[in-house]
Amino acid sequence: MGESKMKKFLSVALILMLAVTMLAGCGSKGDTTTEEKTTEEALSGKIVIAGSTSVQPLSDELAAAFMEKYPKVSIEVQGGGSSVGVKSAADKIADIGASSREVKDSEKKLGLKEYVIAKDGIAVVVNPSNEVEDLTLEQIKKIFTGEITNWKEVGGKDQSITVVSREEGSGTRGAFIEITKVEEKNAEGKKVDKTTVNALVQPSTGAVKQTVANTPNAIGYISMGALDKAVKAVKVEGVEATEATAKAGTYKIARPFLYLTNGEESEVVKAYIEFVLNEGQEIVKEEFISVK
Structure with a gap:
C-alpha cells in the first residue's frame, strides 16, 4: 500500500473511531434518562398509613405527590389517632404508623423506628x-x-x-x-x-x-x-x-409529626419515606415546619 493510500486509510479510520465514540456518549446519556424513567415506572406496591388525624391531611398530600411520580404505587391513608398509629405499626396492620405526639415511654419497648417528618x-x-x-x-x-x-x-x-x-x-x-x-x-x-x-x-x-x-x-x-x-x-x-x-x-x-415503622420496610416504603424527608419537605413547608 502506498504512503498516500495509507494516510487516507488512517484518516478514515480515525473519523470512524471518533464517530463511534460520540454515538456511544449520546447513547450513555440516553440510557441514564431511560434508567431513571424505568425506575419510576418499575417501582410498584401498596402502602398503608394509619394513625393521627392531624397528620392525615399532610399524608394525603405527600401520598398524592408520590403516586404522581410513581404511578404503579398505591397509598392508602387512614386515621384513628396517634395511639392507633403506634399499635398499627407494631402489629404490622399498617406499613407506616402516623403520630402527632412523641412516642410514650411505655411504647418505646415496641422497638419502632421513628421518622420526624414535620413540626407543628x-x-x-x-x-x-x-x-x-x-x-x-x-x-x-x-x-x-x-x-x-x-x-x-x-x-x-x-x-x-x-x-x-x-x-x-x-x-x-x-x-x-x-x-x-x-x-x-x-x-x-x-x-x-x-x-x-x-x-x-x-x-x-x-x-x-x-x-x-x-x-x-x-x-x-x-x-x-x-x-x-x-x-x-x-x-x-x-x-x-x-x-x-x-x-x-x-x-x-x-409537636412533632412522626412516621413509625416496625423496621421491616419494603422497597416501596423506603422510597416513600426517603421522598417525604427530602422532596416532600417542600409540601411540608406550605403549612408546617420543615425538618430539613
Missing part, C-alpha cells in the same frame, strides 16, 4: 398594642377556658379579654387545646374541649389574625407560618415563637 408550631397572638409579652402554659389554659377573663390578671391593663378560637374540627384547634390542656378527660375518660363558650370562633387562620389585629383586647392562636406584623406573638414560658425554637423543642406549643 402554633403561636399565641395578641393585638400589637397589648403590653403583655409573656404567658405561661397555665395562664394560656385559664384564658382559653374562661377562668382568667381580664388582662390585669396576667400583668396587662384592666381590660376584659376577648378569646378568639378556630372552629371545631380544625387541626390547629385540635393541636392547641391538646398541648395547652384546654382539652381534658371527663369521668368516663373521654376528651372534652373546654374552650370558653364566649370565644369568637373563626373559620380560618386569616380570620383569627384579622380579628386579633382589629381588637385591642383579643387573644388567639395561629400557625407560625402565618405570623406577620399585624399581630404580636407572645412568649410562652419565656421562649419566643419561632421556627428555630419549635425545631429545638424549647417552644412548648409545638
Whole structure:
C-alpha cells in the first residue's frame, strides 16, 4: 500500500473511531434518562398509613405527590389517632404508623423506628398594642377556658379579654387545646374541649389574625407560618415563637409529626419515606415546619 493510500486509510479510520465514540456518549446519556424513567415506572406496591388525624391531611398530600411520580404505587391513608398509629405499626396492620405526639415511654419497648417528618408550631397572638409579652402554659389554659377573663390578671391593663378560637374540627384547634390542656378527660375518660363558650370562633387562620389585629383586647392562636406584623406573638414560658425554637423543642406549643415503622420496610416504603424527608419537605413547608 502506498504512503498516500495509507494516510487516507488512517484518516478514515480515525473519523470512524471518533464517530463511534460520540454515538456511544449520546447513547450513555440516553440510557441514564431511560434508567431513571424505568425506575419510576418499575417501582410498584401498596402502602398503608394509619394513625393521627392531624397528620392525615399532610399524608394525603405527600401520598398524592408520590403516586404522581410513581404511578404503579398505591397509598392508602387512614386515621384513628396517634395511639392507633403506634399499635398499627407494631402489629404490622399498617406499613407506616402516623403520630402527632412523641412516642410514650411505655411504647418505646415496641422497638419502632421513628421518622420526624414535620413540626407543628402554633403561636399565641395578641393585638400589637397589648403590653403583655409573656404567658405561661397555665395562664394560656385559664384564658382559653374562661377562668382568667381580664388582662390585669396576667400583668396587662384592666381590660376584659376577648378569646378568639378556630372552629371545631380544625387541626390547629385540635393541636392547641391538646398541648395547652384546654382539652381534658371527663369521668368516663373521654376528651372534652373546654374552650370558653364566649370565644369568637373563626373559620380560618386569616380570620383569627384579622380579628386579633382589629381588637385591642383579643387573644388567639395561629400557625407560625402565618405570623406577620399585624399581630404580636407572645412568649410562652419565656421562649419566643419561632421556627428555630419549635425545631429545638424549647417552644412548648409545638409537636412533632412522626412516621413509625416496625423496621421491616419494603422497597416501596423506603422510597416513600426517603421522598417525604427530602422532596416532600417542600409540601411540608406550605403549612408546617420543615425538618430539613
